[in-house]
Amino acid sequence: MIRNSMEEKEEKNKYSIIVPTYNERLNIALTIYLIFKHLQNVNFEVIVVDDGSPDGTQEIVKQLQQVYGEDCILLRPRPKKLGLGTAYMHGLKHATGNFVVIMDADLSHHPKYLPSFIKKQIETGASIVTGTRYVKGGGVHGWNLMRKLTSRGANVLAHTLLWPGVSDLTGSFRLYQKSVLEDVISSCVSKGYVFQMEMIVRASRKGYHIEEVPITFVDRVYGSSKLGGSEIVEYLKGLLYLLVTT
């Protein structure tokens, strides 16, 4: 009986997966293949928001549309790099689902976790399901000691100061009820890592029901990820900003 009603809900729900890209020609193809592999019998669409990549990312998305259908993969490009927050807003405008998933296209977010996000949301009725690397079943691969130390330090600092009630603040693999994402995103102004943290802290302060699922994070296979001194300074500024505005 419970199973039946869960299946019914699943059928009614539609999931819009927003994937911002910049020079992710190969990664976006692999990601989309994996999304379609792991989301069978689910009503969904992938919205690729490409910020004018010079490497032909849009070209490859068009080819993928030929394979999977233009109604399942929407390409909604923007002329140039305009930032992550506005990329989500841009994608959101074109989303037709009642749920929105945001994820990175660099394969650090594996689409095989999508079913567990969906299942968790249906089981708990949560407004937001966020992927966390820091619980049992989750994890990170490809970070050196320095990167781990920075991450732990940042996390302890944020938890001591903000009491957010969520274990992974800077992760960006999340499922939102569409109306909740629209509400939260409109009040967020930060960029980069801080943007992800601001989203979840504001949502938590607004009293939205947030659940977590474990995810593993394999640092970029193709291309490079960066974390330097300026990111750390930005993070600290963001923390201070959240402290006085939320």
Place this chain on the structure above:
Amino acid sequence: MKHIVKIMALLVALSAFWISLLQTSVLPQSYTWLLPLYFIVSLGCYGLLMVGVGLIQFPTCPHEAILLQKDIVEAKGFLKEKGVDIGSE
């Protein structure tokens, strides 16, 4: 209420408690004067301890990297078959 206000309220409450201890001298004055220092030091120790524990218990997943490589090979095979131009890399 802004979060900073909550933290400030907490600090004010702690200070009030401390001042009242100073006034009533339940504890010897010399101990009481050092309490804020102990508080700051223990806060620092807590932070370092949490970072240390987090670092020791940092969850890693080398197995996932291998699985991902398999997925990549599988995906590339499929995409090539469908004529998607993913390059020769």
